[in-house]
Amino acid sequence: MNRWLPVVGGVCMNLALGSLYAWSVFVLPLEQEFGWTRAQTSWTFTIAVVTFAASFILGGRIQDRRGPRIAAALGATLVGLGFILASFTASLLYLYVIFGVVVGLGNGFGYATPVPVASKWFPDKRGLVVGLMVGGYGAGSAVFGPVATSLIGGVGWRLTFQVLGALFFVMGMVGAALLKNPPAGYQPPGWTPPQTGAAAQRTARDYLPSEMLRTPTFYLLWIAYCLGATAGLMVISQLVPFAREAGLSAAAATFAITMGAVGNAGGRILSGWLSDTLGRLTTLRVMVLMSALAMPIWFAVRAEVALFYLLAVVVYWCYGTQLSVFASTTADFYGTRHLGMNYGLLFSAWGVAGILGPIVGARVFDALGDYRYAFYAAAALALVSFGSLVAARPPHLAGPTPVPAAPARATS
Numbered sequence: 433m434n435r436w437l438p439v440v441g442g443v444c445m446n447l448a449l450g451s452l453y454a455w456s457v458f459v460l461p462l463e464q465e466f467g468w469t470r471a472q473t474s475w476t477f478t479i480a481v482v483t484f485a486a487s488f489i490l491g492g493r494i495q496d497r498r499g500p501r502i503a504a505a506l507g508a509t510l511v512g513l514g515f516i517l518a519s520f521t522a523s524l525l526y527l528y529v530i531f532g533v534v535v536g537l538g539n540g541f542g543y544a545t546p547v548p549v550a551s552k553w554f555p556d557k558r559g560l561v562v563g564l565m566v567g568g569y570g571a572g573s574a575v576f577g578p579v580a581t582s583l584i585g586g587v588g589w590r591l592t593f594q595v596l597g598a599l600f601f602v603m604g605m606v607g608a609a610l611l612k613n614p615p616a617g618y619q620p621p622g623w624t625p626p627q628t629g630a631a632a633q634r635t636a637r638d639y640l641p642s643e644m645l646r647t648p649t650f651y652l653l654w655i656a657y658c659l660g661a662t663a664g665l666m667v668i669s670q671l672v673p674f675a676r677e678a679g680l681s682a683a684a685a686t687f688a689i690t691m692g693a694v695g696n697a698g699g700r701i702l703s704g705w706l707s708d709t710l711g712r713l714t715t716l717r718v719m720v721l722m723s724a725l726a727m728p729i730w731f732a733v734r735a736e737v738a739l740f741y742l743l744a745v746v747v748y749w750c751y752g753t754q755l756s757v758f759a760s761t762t763a764d765f766y767g768t769r770h771l772g773m774n775y776g777l778l779f780s781a782w783g784v785a786g787i788l789g790p791i792v793g794a795r796v797f798d799a800l801g802d803y804r805y806a807f808y809a810a811a812a813l814a815l816v817s818f819g820s821l822v823a824a825r826p827p828h829l830a831g832p833t834p835v836p837a838a839p840a841r842a843t844s
Contacts, residue, residue: 435553435620439561441610442546443568445504448603449511449542450572451596452480452535453696454689456672457580461589462521470673472524474794477669478787479532480539485783487540492548492772500545500611507542508604510534515597519590542604543569545611548771551763553614556623558763559712563704563756567697570752573668574693581686633711633826638767644774647827649765652820657758658781658788660720660817663727663810664751665782665789668692671744674793674803678734688744695745699752704760712761715753717821723750724814731807755782765826788813 459473491503514534521527546565554561576596583592625634644650667674671692675685699719707715723746730743762775793806 435614437610438546438549438553438612439564441504441607442550442565443607444603445508445542445607445611446546446566446568447572447575448600448607449507449539450569450693451511451515451576451580451600452477452484452539453570453573453668453693454577454580455480455531456669457577457584457686457689458589458593459673460676461584462527465589466524468524470670471794474669474790475524476527476532478790479528480536481665481786481790482783483533483536484539484543485780485786487537488544488779488783489540489773489776491541491544492774492776494541495545495548495772496770499613500549501608503541504545504608504611505605507538507540507545508601508608510538511542511604512538512597512601514538515593515600517597519593519597521590538604542607544772544776545608547759547763547775548768549611549613551760551768551771552618554620555625555768556620557705557708559704559706559708559757559760560701561704562760562763563701566756566759567700567704567752570696570700570748570755571693574690574697577689577693578686633713633829634764635767635826635828638769639774639827641770641773641777644766644770644777644827649824649827650778652824653758653761654778654781656716656720656817656820656824657754657778658784658817659813659820660716660723660754661751661782661785662788662792662813663723664696664747664754665785666793666806666810667744667747667789668751669790670793670803674734675740677802678740680737680740684737688741691741692744692748695748696752698745699749700756703749703753704756707757707760712757712764713821713824716757716761717818719750719753719757720814720818720821723747724811724818726750727807727811727814731804765828 455477462468463473491507494503514530517530517534518527521530547562550561550565551558580592580596583595671688672685675688676682680688703715703719726743726746730747733739733743758778759775762778763771766774792809793803
């Protein structure tokens with residue numbers, strides 16, 4: 433099998449799943465129709481993110497044991513169904529269950545599959561190809577944010593949910609059909625692992641989830657991932673309302689989604705490629721520190737449209753880097769046999785960030801009437817993330833090696 437076909441499948445799957453990042457285009461129409469507050473609507477995104485992160489662990493377990501297609505097909509079905517059913521929203525509770533839980537579950541099952549597949553097919557360029565896979569997720573809002581905005585203006589938010597749901601189901605099923613794991617122990621023909629760059633920090637064995645949880649490195653990575661992702665998730669959940677509060681027009685605010693998505697996808701792909709050369713931890717440290725610096729600057733220059741867009745790209749770039757490079761770091765530090773579940777456990781940090789980010793943004797806005805201190809708080813959390821990354825080391829270089837896992841069993 434051509435090893436690039438699973439990459440195409442993963443990108444297609446993640447483009448559909450990345451529609452979650454375009455949630456903010458539905459915020460104002462829903463608030464205008466039902467009179468809900470920003471804090472109330474923000475819980476929809478928070479529930480979706482938490483459900484996403486929690487179900488990722490189960491999806492990763494299915495991927496590790498049964499291969500990627502079952503989990504991917506479940507993800508496509510749930511996302512498509514969730515969007516269609518969201519069109520019948522008449523209460524907050526219904527929206528929380530249908531969009532928050534059902535769409536969140538679909539994201540967890542679907543997103544659990546491309547990263548392990550990419551890591552196994554491409555040990556020679558893991559950062560780049562994992563970045564391409566998850567870059568599709570980041571690009572989803574660039575593609576579907578403007579489409580959703582145009583549809584809402586023309587046919588209303590209810591029919592928009594239905595059209596997007598049908599489209600995401602088809603895209604997800606196409607992606608699922610192309611995803612397949614390589615044979616156990618696969619290596620590209622003629623390739624031998626180099627001893628420089630990111631490859632120098634790779635483990636030579638596969639850690640069981642229980643073994644990974646006994647390494648201090650896991651907890652340092654978890655803290656860094658959680659706090660580093662909080663800034664990006666705060667903005668993603670509030671981007672359109674923040675842009676409107678800054679004085680941008682509706683069209684300009686929607687275009688900010690596209691600019692942010694460019695940064696998100698670029699960070700995932702190009703920073704993934706960069707991490708193959710510089711190393712995973714070095715790349716993460718640079719980008720998290722950049723996020724800490726960019727957040728307060730963005731708030732300060734928010735009234736300047738060009739600078740607003742530029743800082744949106746920078747902050748989303750730093751955020752996207754984490755979604756790509758933390759995945760590759762998990763594969764390098766803990767092996768690929770149990771990567772679905774191992775990365776699922778680390779990805780729970782992103783779920784906690786999904787609680788912190790929207791709460792910081794919405795609660796501060798409702799209490800103070802602007803986003804100033806939300807941006808300052810996000811910058812402070814990013815600095816703590818940077819400190820945690822400075823302390824992190826590859827586990828096989830930082831302490832005793834756990835007892836080796838049993839031999840791998842091939843899956844397809």
